[in-house]
Amino acid sequence: MPFWFYTPLYLHCRWKTRKYRMIGNRYRLIRQIGRGSTGLVYVAIDIKTHTRCAIKEICKQKNRQESSILKELGPHKNIIGFIEVIEDSGSIYLVMEMAKKGAIMDIVPHSLTEPYSNHQCKHLFKQLVNAVYHLHQRGIIHGDIKPENILLTNHQTVRLIDFGNASRISDMTAKITTGSPAFMAPELLKKVPHSPTSSDIWALGVTLYCLAYGHLPFEKSSFIQLYQDILTKPVPHSQTINPQLKDLINQLLEKDPNKRITLDKVKHHPWLMTP
Template sequence: MARWFNTTGIQFHRPWKHHHEDSDGKQQKRRHHRRSLSEVISTNRRYVQQYRLLHEIGSGSTGVVHLAIDKKTNTQYAIKELSKSRLQRQQKNDFLRLTGSRPCFGLGVTSRQESLGSKEDDEQQNKRRRVAITPTVNEIKVLKLLDHPNIIQFVQAIDDPESDSIYLVMEKAEKGAVMDITAFNTTVKPYSQVQCHEYFSQLVNAIDYLHEQGFVHRDIKPDNLLLTRNNTIKVIDFGSAIHIDETYPLPSTTSAGTPAFMAPELLRRRDIKQKQLKPPPPTATDIWSMGITLYCLCYGQLPFEKPSLLELYDEIQNKNIDHPKNIDPNLTDLLNKMLTKNPFERITMEEIKAHPWMIDKKKNT
C-alpha cells in the first residue's frame, strides 16, 4: 500500500512498505527492505475465511498487507493484517501522550488506586484485562462512514480470536502508489502539470469530502494515494484519522503522520503563551500535507530534507520552499499559499478549488 523509508536511521515515512511487480508479475522488493512484519505477526495460514492469501505486497508499523483472492468470486482484494498487541501499545501511548498520565496496569488504566492489593491479585487482574481488551481499529470506524470514489473502498473486517490478527479487506488499486518519493535520492520524474492537476483535483475532492464528514486524515502523502487501472486516485491509510470534535484542538507534537509531511504547527512545543492563543483550524494540517504532496508530484522531490528529525523540524518551520525556474506562476502561488507557515493565513479548501491554477488547468483538460 503506502511506503516508508529510512535515512541515517531517521524514519520519514511511517505506514506501508510497498513491493513493486515487474512486467512478468514477479515481485521485486524495494531497496533497504527491513525484516517483514509478516515474520512477526502472521501465521503461515493461506486462508482467511473465503479469502486466499497470495503474497505480501506491503508492510508497516502494525502489520502487513496481502494480495488476496476471494475463492467464491475470483475477485482480488488487498487485505491489511493488523497486530492487536501493537495496536494496544500504540493506543496506550497515544492516551498517555494526550493525558500526561502514567499507567499502572493494563491499557488505559491511570488510577493508582486500581493497582492496590496483593501482587498476585494485580497479576490476575492484569491477565483478565489483556484477555478482555480488543483494540479499537480506528481505520474501520472511519472507513465504514465514508463513501467516495476517491477513497479506498472498505469491504469487511475479520477478527481472528485464535491469533493476534485483525484483517481489513479492501479493494485493490492495481497500479500502486502514485509516486515513489524518497529523501536524498535522485529526483523522481515529475508528472506534467496536466497530470498533476488531474491527480490533485481528485485528492482535493476526496479530502474536501472527508472534512465535510468531520474528519481530518493527518497522513496525506504520495504513498497513501493509490492508482487504479483507469488512473483513479484512491486515498488510503485512515489509521491516523480523527474526528474533529473528538480531540479539538488537535494535539501538537503527535505521533500521527509522517515527519516530512507534517505541518509546522504540529511540531511546535506547547507553552503557556500558546495555550492562551486561539487554536488553528484543524483542517489546516491536511492542507499543508496536500501542498507537500503536490510539490512532490510537480517537482519529483521533497521540499524539506534533512538527515535528522531536529534539523528537518527546524527547516519545516523556518525555511521557505524553492521552485524550479520556468514554472507556471499560478502553480508557485498555490504551493506558497498551501505551504504558508501560519495556519491561520494558510489557504482554505474552498480557496484551493477557486484558485486560478485549478481553474485554468481544468479548462485545458
C-alpha cells in the same frame, strides 16, 4: 528508522509462519505488498469471486479506529473501496479493493523521481482534494497524506488509502497526531493549538510539490535539521514552474496555519479552475 520497525513483531512472525492462510473462510493471502501506518498489507484472492483484493492486518490491541472510520466514510470514488472487516483472536483485517497501478509516486529522500507534467499534476491533485474534502465534511482528518498513500487505478483514478492515523474532529481543536516527518506541518512540530484540518492542508501542499518537482520541498539528514527547515525555510521553486501552480503550493505551505489557504479556496484556485 525503517517503517517495519513500527509494525508489531507478532504480525511479521505470523506472516512468515502462515503465509497462505485463509481469512474469514473467504480470502487467501498471497503475498505481503506493503506496510501501512498500523499494520501489514497483503494481496489476497477472494475464493468466491476469484478476484484480487487488498487486506490490511492490524493488531487488535493497537487500533480499532481505522475500521470504524472506513465504515463511517461510505463510498467515494477517490477513497479506497472498503469491502468488509473480519476479526480473529488477535487481529483485525480490513478488506479493500485493489488499486492496480500502485502509488502515484515513490518519494525517496535525497533523490529525484520523474515529476508529473502540469496537466497531470492538475488531474491527480483535483481528485486528491475531492477525497480530503469528503473526509473533512464528515469530520475526519486523515493525518498522513503523502504520495505513498495515494494509489492509482488502471483508469488513472486516485484512491486515498491508509487511515491508521486518521482521527475525528472535535471542538475545533486537533490532537497532536503522528505522521511522516517530511509531511508534518509547522504547528504539529511546535505542538501548538491549531485548526484541526490545517495539517492535512499542509500535507496536501507537500504532496503537490512532490508531484510537480519529483522530490520533497524540505530534506535534511537529521530530524532536527528537517524540522528547522519546515519551520523557517522558504519553499524552494524553479524558474520554470507554472506561476499559478507555484502560488497554490505557496498558499498550501503557508507556515502560519491561521493564514493557510482553506480547502474551499483550494477547490476554486485559478490553477485548478483552468483546463
